[in-house]
Amino acid sequence: QVQLVESGGGLVQAGGSLRLSCLASGRTFSSYAMGWFRQTPGKERDFVAAISRSRGRTNYADSVKGRFTISTNNAKNTVSLQMNTLKPEDTAVYYCAATSEWGLGPWTPNVVDYWGQGTQVTVSS
Numbered sequence: 846q847v848q849l850v851e852s853g854g855g856l857v858q859a860g861g862s863l864r865l866s867c868l869a870s871g872r873t874f875s876s877y878a879m880g881w882f883r884q885t886p887g888k889e890r891d892f893v894a895a896i897s898r899s900r901g902r903t904n905y906a907d908s909v910k911g912r913f914t915i916s917t918n919n920a921k922n923t924v925s926l927q928m929n930t931l932k933p934e935d936t937a938v939y940y941c942a943a944t945s946e947w948g949l950g951p952w953t954p955n956v957v958d959y960w961g962q963g964t965q966v967t968v969s970s
Contacts, residue, residue: 847877847959848870849867849941849960851964857931858969859968863931865926865964866924875898876945878898878943878947879915879917880896880942880943881940882942885937889954892950893909894906895950896917908934912929913929924941931966935968939964940963942957944956
């Protein structure tokens with residue numbers, strides 16, 4: 846069992862930056878690939894970024910490549926998403942995800958084993 850708790854969301858102006866963090870409980874953090882999804886009202890939850898079990902490989906949605914960076918701190922069981930040059934279309938609830946999936950996606954929500962509760966990111970124009 847893995848519990849995920851996100852933090853770091855908020856309101857930011859377009860062009861600004863935010864850093865999301867996700868704290869994972871349990872002793873099996875390194876057993877899971879970790880990632881982030883986002884969702885807006887009435888739409889499906891979309892893949893944003895992923896990092897492999899080894900933490901050596903990453904993958905990003907085309908819409909965030911070059912602007913977002915996913916990273917982990919295995920000693921602290923955390924996964925972070927650094928978001929730069931934010932755009933109004935990045936506004937969404939962001940969810941931390943853990944999966945036993947071996948590939949790095951882009952993932953669909955059905956491959957996720959554990960979800961965080963979500964954190965709101967709002968980018969004003």
